[in-house]
Amino acid sequence: MNAIVNIPEWVTLACMVMLALALLxxxxxxxxxxxxxxxxxxxxxxxxxxxxFAIIYAVDTNQERYLDITAIVxxxxxxxxVAFATYLKKKYYD
Amino acid sequence: xxxxxIIAALLLGGAFFSLLAAIGIVRFPxxxxxxxxxxxxxxxxxxxxxxxxxxxxxSIYAIGISLMVIVFIFLTAPVSSHAISRVAHLLKIExxxxxxxxxxxxxxxYGKGKSSTxxxxxxxx
Numbered sequence: 001m002n003a004i005v006n007i008p009e010w011v012t013l014a015c016m017v018m019l020a021l022a023l024l025x026x027x028x029x030x031x032x033x034x035x036x037x038x039x040x041x042x043x044x045x046x047x048x049x050x051x052x053f054a055i056i057y058a059v060d061t062n063q064e065r066y067l068d069i070t071a072i073v074x075x076x077x078x079x080x081x082v083a084f085a086t087y088l089k090k091k092y093y094d
Numbered sequence: 095x096x097x098x099x100i101i102a103a104l105l106l107g108g109a110f111f112s113l114l115a116a117i118g119i120v121r122f123p124x125x126x127x128x129x130x131x132x133x134x135x136x137x138x139x140x141x142x143x144x145x146x147x148x149x150x151x152x153s154i155y156a157i158g159i160s161l162m163v164i165v166f167i168f169l170t171a172p173v174s175s176h177a178i179s180r181v182a183h184l185l186k187i188e189x190x191x192x193x194x195x196x197x198x199x200x201x202x203x204y205g206k207g208k209s210s211t212x213x214x215x216x217x218x219x
Contacts, residue, residue: 005098008102011106012105022116025117026120035185037185038125041119041125041175045136048140051143059150067147
């Protein structure tokens with residue numbers, strides 16, 4: 001690693017605040033959402049926001065190991081979404 | 095110095111697009127528009143954030159992880175959103191009354207495909 005320059009603190013703070021606000025809004029849809037696919041989509045968005053948190057935290061603390069989290073979450077949530085879709089489809093055909 | 099400005103702009107842009115997705119998922123009127131907002135904007139936001147992180151660390155490890163995640167997100171986000179919206183259309187989730195066309199509903203043998211025990215015939219879309 002060559003001479004990492006620290007990002008100013010207000011930048012990471014502003015990113016964290018925006019992501020937290022987005023997390024609150026998507027949790028609102030997750031709780032309220034009138035149908036099941038609404039909730040699945042909100043869960044998908046929540047996972048993407050968690051990946052954003054991990055990236056911002058990695059940049060903030062200069063620890064590149066935290067970028068692993070994004071890879072794991074991206075793998076898991078894809079399987080989760082497709083599994084939910086398959087489950088609902090099975091329910092439709094029964 | 096210029097490096098810092100680029101990274102800060104990428105990070106702020108990525109967080110902003112994620113926030114736009116969340117606003118969209120709350121404000122849009124029906125499921126299909128919400129799904130549209132919630133699957134495309136976060137993919138672009140993650141792209142910006144990962145690019146910012148890759149430029150910030152500038153190591154093989156960070157660039158590799160970032161490229162891997164970007165490619166994976168852009169491969170899987172369309173697949174999962176297509177699966178979810180297809181199931182939602184099968185379950186007859188309400189469409190916004192200002193939607194002008196719904197081609198899938200007027201298709202002739204739509205929705206009367208297989209039973210769950212019969213795997214040889216698939217529903218035609």
